Amino acid sequence: MTAQDVCVVVPTVRNPDAVRAYVENAREHGFETDRLHVVLVTENFCDVAGMREMLDELGVAGRAFDASARAEWFEAQGIEEYAHLVPAESHAQTSFGLLYLWANDFEYGVFVDDDTAPLPDVDFFGTHLANLEYEGEVEAVSSDERWANVLYQSAEEHGLYPRGYPYSAMDETVETERVHVDDVVASQGLWTNVPDLDAVRILMDGDLDGQATTRMTREDYGEDFVAARGHYLTVSSMNLAFRREVIPAFYQLPMDDNPWDVGRFDDIWSGVFLKRAADLLGKQVHNGSPLCRHDKAPRSTFGDLTNEAPGLELNERLWRIVDEATADLAGRTVPGTDEAESTSTDGLAPGLRADGAGSGETPPPEDDAAGFAVVYEVLADALVAGDWSDLENGEFFAHVGEYMRDWLDCLEELGDRRLRPSTAGSNR
Helix, strand or coil: CCCCCEEEEEECCCCCCHHHHHHHHHHHCCCCHHHEEEEEECCCCCCHHHHHHHHHHHCCEEEEECHHHHHHHHHHHCCHHHHHHCCCCCHHHHHHHHHHHHHCCCCEEEEECCCEEECCCCCHHHHHHHHHHCCEEEEEEEECCCEECCCHHHHHHHCCCCCCCCHHHCCCCEEEEEEEECCEEEEEEEEEECCCCCHHHHHHCCCCCCCCCCCECHHHCCCCEEECCCCEECCCCCEEEEEHHHHHHCCCCCCCCCCCCCCCCHHHHHHHHHHHHHHHCCCEEEEEEEEEEECCCCCCHHHHHHHHHHHHHHHHHHHHHHHHHCHHHHCCCCCCCCCCCCCCCCCCCCCCCCCCCCCCCCCCCCCCHHHHHHHHHHHHHHHHHCCCCCCCCCHHHHHHHHHHHHHHHHHHHHHCCCCCCCCCCCCC
């Protein structure tokens, strides 16, 4: 029997049947479904028994976790003190899927949303895994704002920017070049039909129902690409595959369930952290294929705006904080300037090894995840230590930093091994 090595995480309260199309796509394209293990992350008010019956009917391994089942899982793992890491009734509950993946030693993770579907003629899982294995040339996108718009290939026609793209980085001048990639850790598939926009941009596009008047087609996309090293991009978790090594730097954060009501930036901020860590470790985030169809259900655009507003200023500032916090790791002294990042001869940041050890430190176990953990700890410490009083809801940054620390502690306890040179897997 083929080993299960792909954990498919689906947050769902509306349409768990979306899983059917993905399993059917795998079979139609010859992808071995024995490799898949589906984790449905849902709520107590949903039909969990029906979800489990669906997985049995489809003949795929998996489990469905409502809030009660998640609490039982935390207790069974002996990590109930970290249950707060998964926020209540939030899309950021995908973090539970990451913990489940980590505990069960899957090599790959795939996030899909329940309002998406694979394109029938595209091998969804096969393409994602091929992207993660890809070695060769690819187009790298850069700009004078140090942000890459993942919709850049047809931006002159539609003028769109994706959800989470900083408003202050718009109207950028785009440049592209060919680069060699050989260590892809994440594969972001993009979308046809409804683009993934934030509420302000949906309103600017003239739609009041939380969607967009502009629709995307295959023709809006060209070849696959990466954002250039030292540049940022938005990461949407509705269609995303990744290697397990990124999990220490890919927590989906305490969104929605917090005193500041900050929400809807779970995948956006985790994507900023992931991209920075990948850059520092000489790894890449692949973008483009496989496309999925995004059939976002109508809802109030103003409701989304209410949810997004508390974090809008923070989103404009976060990437610069990340830049400054990791300047020493990157060999840079003036974040945000035009000076090029210096790198060591092996493509890694000076003083940072792929196993997570800096010069003069005793290295943790040979594990690519350790490098991501070390970068993440630097970012967490910066958010906790910073003075964010001049920002609207700035206290949330320190809150996030504390949860990021807890995330690393939780992974070390769950995996019963050290990820960082400064700890031995014990709680702070």
